[in-house]
Amino acid sequence: MKKKIAIPPHFATRLLTWFIRDDLAEGVLGDLEEKFLQVAEERSLFLARISYWYEVVNYMRPFAIRKSKHLNPTIMVRHNLLLTIRNFKKHRSQFIINLAGLSSGIACVLFIFLWVTHEFQVEGFHEKEDRLYQLLGNHSQANGIATHYGVPADFLEAIQSEVPEVAHTIAWAPTGEVSVSVDGNYHKTEGLFASKDFFDGFSYRLLKGDPATMLSTKSGIVITQSLSDRLFKGADPIGKAMEWHFSGISQSLVVTGIVEVPKNTDNKFDYLMSWDYYFDDLMQYRGWSEHNALITVVLDAEFSKNIEAVKMVTSKINEVFKVRSSVFQDDFAKEGDENKLEFMLQKYADLYLYDNYENGKVAGGRIQYVHLFILIGIFILFIASINFINLSTAKAIGRTREIGVKKSFGASRGSLVGQYLMESVLLSLLSLAVAIMMVWSLLPYFNTMIQKDLTIGLNMETILMALSIILLVGIVAGSYPAFYLSRLKVLTVLKGKLGGKAGGAWGRKTLVVFQFTLSIILIASVMVVFYQMDYVMHKNLGYDRDNLIYFKREGKLMENHQAFIEEVKKLPGISGATLTQFRAGFYNWTEGVDWPGKTAENSVQFQQFFSGIGQIEMMGLEILEGRGFSSDFNEEQSVIFNETAIAAMGLKDPVGKTIRHYSGEKKIIGVVKDFNPLSLRDKIRPMVYLINPDRANYVLAKLNKGMELATIRKLEALHDTFNPGYIFEPKFVDQDYQQLYESEKQISRLSSLFAALAIFISCLGLYGLISFTTERRIKEIGIRKVLGSSAFGIVYLLSVDFSKMVLVAAVIALPISYLATSSWLENFAYHVDLPWWIFLVAGLGAFLIAWLTVGSQAYKSARINPAKCLKED
Numbered sequence: 095m096k097k098k099i100a101i102p103p104h105f106a107t108r109l110l111t112w113f114i115r116d117d118l119a120e121g122v123l124g125d126l127e128e129k130f131l132q133v134a135e136e137r138s139l140f141l142a143r144i145s146y147w148y149e150v151v152n153y154m155r156p157f158a159i160r161k162s163k164h165l166n167p168t169i170m171v172r173h174n175l176l177l178t179i180r181n182f183k184k185h186r187s188q189f190i191i192n193l194a195g196l197s198s199g200i201a202c203v204l205f206i207f208l209w210v211t212h213e214f215q216v217e218g219f220h221e222k223e224d225r226l227y228q229l230l231g232n233h234s235q236a237n238g239i240a241t242h243y244g245v246p247a248d249f250l251e252a253i254q255s256e257v258p259e260v261a262h263t264i265a266w267a268p269t270g271e272v273s274v275s276v277d278g279n280y281h282k283t284e285g286l287f288a289s290k291d292f293f294d295g296f297s298y299r300l301l302k303g304d305p306a307t308m309l310s311t312k313s314g315i316v317i318t319q320s321l322s323d324r325l326f327k328g329a330d331p332i333g334k335a336m337e338w339h340f341s342g343i344s345q346s347l348v349v350t351g352i353v354e355v356p357k358n359t360d361n362k363f364d365y366l367m368s369w370d371y372y373f374d375d376l377m378q379y380r381g382w383s384e385h386n387a388l389i390t391v392v393l394d395a396e397f398s399k400n401i402e403a404v405k406m407v408t409s410k411i412n413e414v415f416k417v418r419s420s421v422f423q424d425d426f427a428k429e430g431d432e433n434k435l436e437f438m439l440q441k442y443a444d445l446y447l448y449d450n451y452e453n454g455k456v457a458g459g460r461i462q463y464v465h466l467f468i469l470i471g472i473f474i475l476f477i478a479s480i481n482f483i484n485l486s487t488a489k490a491i492g493r494t495r496e497i498g499v500k501k502s503f504g505a506s507r508g509s510l511v512g513q514y515l516m517e518s519v520l521l522s523l524l525s526l527a528v529a530i531m532m533v534w535s536l537l538p539y540f541n542t543m544i545q546k547d548l549t550i551g552l553n554m555e556t557i558l559m560a561l562s563i564i565l566l567v568g569i570v571a572g573s574y575p576a577f578y579l580s581r582l583k584v585l586t587v588l589k590g591k592l593g594g595k596a597g598g599a600w601g602r603k604t605l606v607v608f609q610f611t612l613s614i615i616l617i618a619s620v621m622v623v624f625y626q627m628d629y630v631m632h633k634n635l636g637y638d639r640d641n642l643i644y645f646k647r648e649g650k651l652m653e654n655h656q657a658f659i660e661e662v663k664k665l666p667g668i669s670g671a672t673l674t675q676f677r678a679g680f681y682n683w684t685e686g687v688d689w690p691g692k693t694a695e696n697s698v699q700f701q702q703f704f705s706g707i708g709q710i711e712m713m714g715l716e717i718l719e720g721r722g723f724s725s726d727f728n729e730e731q732s733v734i735f736n737e738t739a740i741a742a743m744g745l746k747d748p749v750g751k752t753i754r755h756y757s758g759e760k761k762i763i764g765v766v767k768d769f770n771p772l773s774l775r776d777k778i779r780p781m782v783y784l785i786n787p788d789r790a791n792y793v794l795a796k797l798n799k800g801m802e803l804a805t806i807r808k809l810e811a812l813h814d815t816f817n818p819g820y821i822f823e824p825k826f827v828d829q830d831y832q833q834l835y836e837s838e839k840q841i842s843r844l845s846s847l848f849a850a851l852a853i854f855i856s857c858l859g860l861y862g863l864i865s866f867t868t869e870r871r872i873k874e875i876g877i878r879k880v881l882g883s884s885a886f887g888i889v890y891l892l893s894v895d896f897s898k899m900v901l902v903a904a905v906i907a908l909p910i911s912y913l914a915t916s917s918w919l920e921n922f923a924y925h926v927d928l929p930w931w932i933f934l935v936a937g938l939g940a941f942l943i944a945w946l947t948v949g950s951q952a953y954k955s956a957r958i959n960p961a962k963c964l965k966e967d
Contacts, residue, residue, distance in 0.1 A: 100134040102127055103143050106150045113154050122153060192482055193525055195858040199478025200529035200564070202851050205540055206471035207556075208533075208548045209844075213464050215358045217443040220297040222392055225261070227404070227439040229389040229411070232454035233685065234434035235697055241451035242683065244385035245437065247373055248418065250289060253391065256414045259407045262294040262392040265369050271646055273339040273820055274365070276325045280339075280819050282646075283321060285365035287372035295392040298359075302332055303351020312371040314350035321364045322352055338367070339820075340376075341791060342652030357547055360446045379756060382419035383686055390442055408439050434697055450921075462921070463841055470848050473612040477852050479567045480605045481859035482521075515569060522568035526560060543847075544840050603899055606859070610903035610940060611910075613856045616849035618911035618936035619918075622928065623842045626919060629926045630835055636769025636778075638714035641797040642827040643806070644674060648791075649817045655787065658816050659706075665812065667798045667805030673706030673790035676713075678830035679772060686756030687782060689743050698742045701771070701781045704789035710734070710766060712796050720749040720764030729785040733760035736768050739780030755784070773834040774924040853940065857947040860896060864948045892952035893945065900944045904937035911936065 110126075111119060126149050134142035183189075220226055229249070233240045250265040266288045273280050293305035301319060308316055315336065322331045331349040338345045347367070355362055377386060397403045415437060440448070440456065449459035534550060541548055651658055655673060662671040675682065684702045707729070710722040718737060723729045733753065740748050748762045768778045797805050806824060813822045832839075875888055911933055919925040 100131055100139055100142060102130045102146050106147050110150045110153060126150070188485055189521070191858050191861065192485055192521055193528065195481040195855045196478050196522065196525035196567070197528035197532065198851060199474050199481075199855055200525055201532040201536075202474045202848055203471045203563075204529060204533045204560075205536075206467050206474075206848075208537075208550070209544065209546070210464055210468055210471075212358065212546060212548055213447065213460065216360055216446045217358070219356055219358060220295070220443065222295060222297070223441075223443050225393045225395060226295055226442040227391050227393060228442045228445055229391060230438050230440055230451075231385060232436045232438060233697075233699055234436075235699055239454040240699055241438075241454060242385060243388055244683075245387055245389050246382045246385055246415075246419070247377065247380060247387035248382060249389055249415070250369075250387065252414050252418050253389070253411060257407065257410050259394055259397040259403075259410065260391045261394050262291040263289075264291050264295045264390045264392070265289040265373075265387045266292065266390070267369075267372060267387055268363075269340065269367065273646075273648055274321075274325065275337045275339065275819070276334075278819055279325065280821050281321070281324055282821050282823060283364035284362075285367060286361075286363045287369050288366045289369035291392075292366065295390055299354040299356070301352040301354055303353075305351075308350035309366060309368055310370075311350070312368045312375070313346070313348055314368060315347040316351040316353050316366040317349055318355055318364055319352055322349075339648055341648070341788070345371075382415070383756065385683075391439070404439055408437065411437050411439075458921075460837065462918075463837065466841070467844065470616065470845070473616065474848060474852055474855070475563070475567075477609050477612055477855050477859075479570070480609045481855060482567060483570060484605055484859055515573075519565060519568035522564040526564045543843050545836070603895075606896070606899045607903045607906070609856050609859065610900050610944065611907040613849070613852045614904055614907035614936055614940045615911045615914065616845070616852050617940055618908065618933050619915055620842070620845045620849045621932050621936055622911075622915040622919070622926075623838070623845055625929075625932060626922070626926055627835065627838060627842055630774050630838075630922075631832065633774065633924070635771075635831075636715070636767060637771075639678065639827045639831055641799055641802065642713070642794065643797060643824045644677060644792045644794045644827065645813070645822060645824040646791065647673065647793050649820045651793070651813075651817050652791075654816070655793075658812075659793070661812055661816075662793070662795060662809065665805065665808050667801035667808070668795055669798055670708055670712040670796040672708040672712060672794055673787055674709050674792050674794040675704040675790045676709065676771065676794065676827075677792070677825075678827050679834045681772060683779075684756065684782075687753060689745065689753040690751065691744060696742065696744060698739070698780050700739060701779045703771075703781065703783050704786040705783050706785070706787070706790055706794070709794060710783070712794065713769075715769060716767040718765045718767050720762070722764055722766075723783075723785055729763075731758070731760055732763045732785065734764045734766060734783040735762065736766050736778075736781040738768050738778050739782060740765055742780045755782075757784075757786075760784070770924075775922050777923040853943055857943060860944055860947050864892060864896065864952060889949055889952040893948045896948045897941070897945055900941050904941060908933045908937055 107123065110123065114122060126146060129149070130142050130146045133145050217223070228243070229245050231242050231245050233242065247265065250263055253260055253263045266286050269285045269287060271282060271284050274283050275281070288309055290306075290309045292309055293300065303316060308314055315338065317325070317331065317336075325331065325336060326334065331352065334349050335346055336349065338347050353366065373380075379386070393404070393407060397407055415435070436454070438454070444456075447459055447461040447464065448456045450457045530550075537548065537550065647655060659671050659673070662668055682702045683699050685697060685699055687698070687700055705723070707723050707725050710717070720734075722734065723732065733755065735743075735748065745751060745762075748765060751762050753760055753762065766783075770776070770778050771781075772779075795809065809824070810822045813820075878888060878891075912928065916928060919928070
């Protein structure tokens with residue numbers, strides 16, 4: 095049996111070799127090995143190994159440390175940075191395409207981020223945000239449950255006294271547009287009536303005044319700083335008097351405070367007045383059937399922690415309502431009639447984004463647009479990143495020999511990985527810097543487009559998020575050359591045996607298909623939005639809104655309105671004038687109507703309009719039965735319904751029948767054809783028209799076409815004669831109608847911008863890829879031309895693969911576009927039927943744009959001199 099050869103511990107030898115200086119290594123290792131063999135022979139192999147390890151550790155002292163052969167990390171970074179810059183210069187076209195595409199995509203994402211952040215921050219400044227809830231009423235009707243913000247004004251005292259879980263109850267209501275003045279200096283304003291607990295719930299910043307007392311007196315008013323500047327010209331307004339003009343009333347008020355209204359609130363106002371003044375002196379109708387207040391509650395901290403606690407408070411509020419309210423019984427009502435009304439609480443901060451309701455439950459709202467643009471932002475970033483990744487991986491194939499040469503000269507894999515990752519990450523960071531400059535320079539135009547005042551607010555969270563995204567994109571884009579190509583063997587690379595598998599052709603094709611799928615979805619969606627908006631703006635609503643103007647009736651016009659109306663009618667260019675409460679989008683509802691045969695099951699909410707003689711004719715409404723209001727009769731006891739109202743009430747032969755309105759008994763004199771005064775998001779509702787000059791607080795006039803400007807000037811002069819001092823501000827009904835769709839118009843503008851950007855970035859990527867393909871096949875092109883191939887044949891050869899990719903993208907995108915746009919159109923009660931040609935045009939449009947991009951570069955390559963092609967290295 096052979097004797098086992100004694101060998102020193104391999105790991106100990108390697109450790110000492112790595113640690114000790116080269117000039118000491120040979121002698122020390124020789125001495126240690128000799129001693130190891132001696133101990134192993136005289137004593138045992140185990141003791142020899144222990145002794146060897148002891149000697150190795152004993153030599154690991156400062157004097158023996160070897161000098162590092164590795165380069166200084168700083169030098170390596172500088173070296174890689176220099177190579178990166180040289181590579182950018184060498185491949186300038188790819189660098190510019192990558193920089194333009196990625197920076198445009200990042201800029202788009204930053205714009206969307208600013209907009210989305212602003213939307214989420216609306217009403218988020220209130221300190222008690224988690225305890226602040228709005229009381230909403232769910233009204234059960236024959237056609238479903240309708241949700242409204244208005245609740246009975248008497249609820250203020252009832253909740254305060256009977257629901258101990260509520261810390262503060264705030265009642266408030268908009269004053270509408272009124273004039274205020276100081277020393278005859280009039281200004282149009284809009285404010286709120288607010289109860290004394292207003293500042294216990296809402297965190298509007300008080301600049302001056304005592305929040306505990308400044309709304310407790312009927313003669314006090316709290317104004318904003320901007321209104322103070324307009325009225326008092328920079329002087330301290332506290333304790334000074336001002337006049338408030340409302341429906342012929344001029345009330346002298348004393349300024350008790352100054353408040354600042356932030357930009358991120360949807361509840362803007364110029365002033366606050368006492369709720370007690372509104373409740374005691376101005377409210378014409380009160381009771382549990384009148385919903386003339388907005389009520390916000392602040393829950394005790396322990397009752398706002400979970401949904402079940404909020405539900406418990408809601409149940410208590412509903413019990414209070416059932417006990418306090420009484421059912422109105424009259425000759426028309428049947429036994430057992432009940433007011434089918436329940437209340438719910440919704441977080442106040444959620445009202446802005448979640449303001450659509452279906453059958454008594456929250457069903458979305460502006461949050462859908464927020465989610466849409468978050469999705470668009472992700473789409474755009476994907477498209478830009480795909481460009482970056484595709485071009486980086488494609489170009490890396492051309493650098494395989496560079497990798498082989500570097501490795502043959504001793505470059506480690508780590509240094510290659512560092513170099514390629516640095517290139518990718520540096521380009522990403524440059525793109526971020528360019529994108530920030532783009533956002534900074536274009537933000538004013540963007541604000542004009544969306545009618546907001548966004549600002550670039552840099553905080554640590556935003557910076558970290560942006561850097562994380564950019565680093566992720568950079569690392570993903572640079573990972574292919576960094577981790578795959580850097581591990582290839584030198585001979586494989588230098589002999590050109592890498593083959594097609596390194597090209598990642600299928601991966602790039604898949605990314606291009608995905609990229610154009612997203613672009614086509616955006617294009618098709620934008621076309622549908624435009625089509626719907628065109629339908630909205632030109633649909634016949636059942637009334638003639640062209641050249642209809644209205645303006646506020648105040649001051650002396652509340653007293654001598656008839657004389658003023660008669661003078662207005664005499665003006666050249668005026669075809670009609672009357673009093674009205676009507677404005678496009680104005681909604682004044684009531685349940686205070688009873689009729690023969692009414693039951694609890696067919697309770698109806700009516701859209702209520704107080705009008706003047708001649709309004710129905712001026713608006714071009716069609717009278718189906720009976721007649722309109724006439725100056726030949728005393729019409730204050732008359733009423734007109736639309737056909738939807740008659741159907742909801744179930745009345746046959748309604749003309750001549752008597753109904754009971756909350757203001758008294760009325761006789762039906764006519765039925766008009768349905769028209770829609772609201773937006774097309776809403777169905778046509780039951781409507782009731784009444785004559786009441788005190789409630790019809792606007793003047794409506796019909797202008798002759800072609801004479802609008804001159805007529806308005808004459809109308810202003812007449813107004814100033816009858817009502818000196820008050821500001822004349824006419825508004826067009828048609829403009830108000832268009833204002834109803836401001837959100838949709840903003841979405842349309844933004845979607846168009848982002849869709850155009852998406853297709854631009856996608857085409858940049860195609861341009862880069864076709865340039866790369868042409869460069870790689872330049873000799874093939876030369877040979878084909880020598881053999882007689884035409885320019886068209888070369889163009890076809892280079893374009894066919896890209897055309898197939900876009901075609902596949904269209905096939906995938908169009909069904910998705912149809913489903914997405916159909917879902918969006920469901921937000922409108924009246925909308926277009928989706929025509930097939932919209933999606934065909936979207937697909938063909940994207941295909942044409944892509945083909946032009948590819949074809950132009952392919953044609954340029956096809957015209958190159960074959961001799962020049964064949965000389966290329």
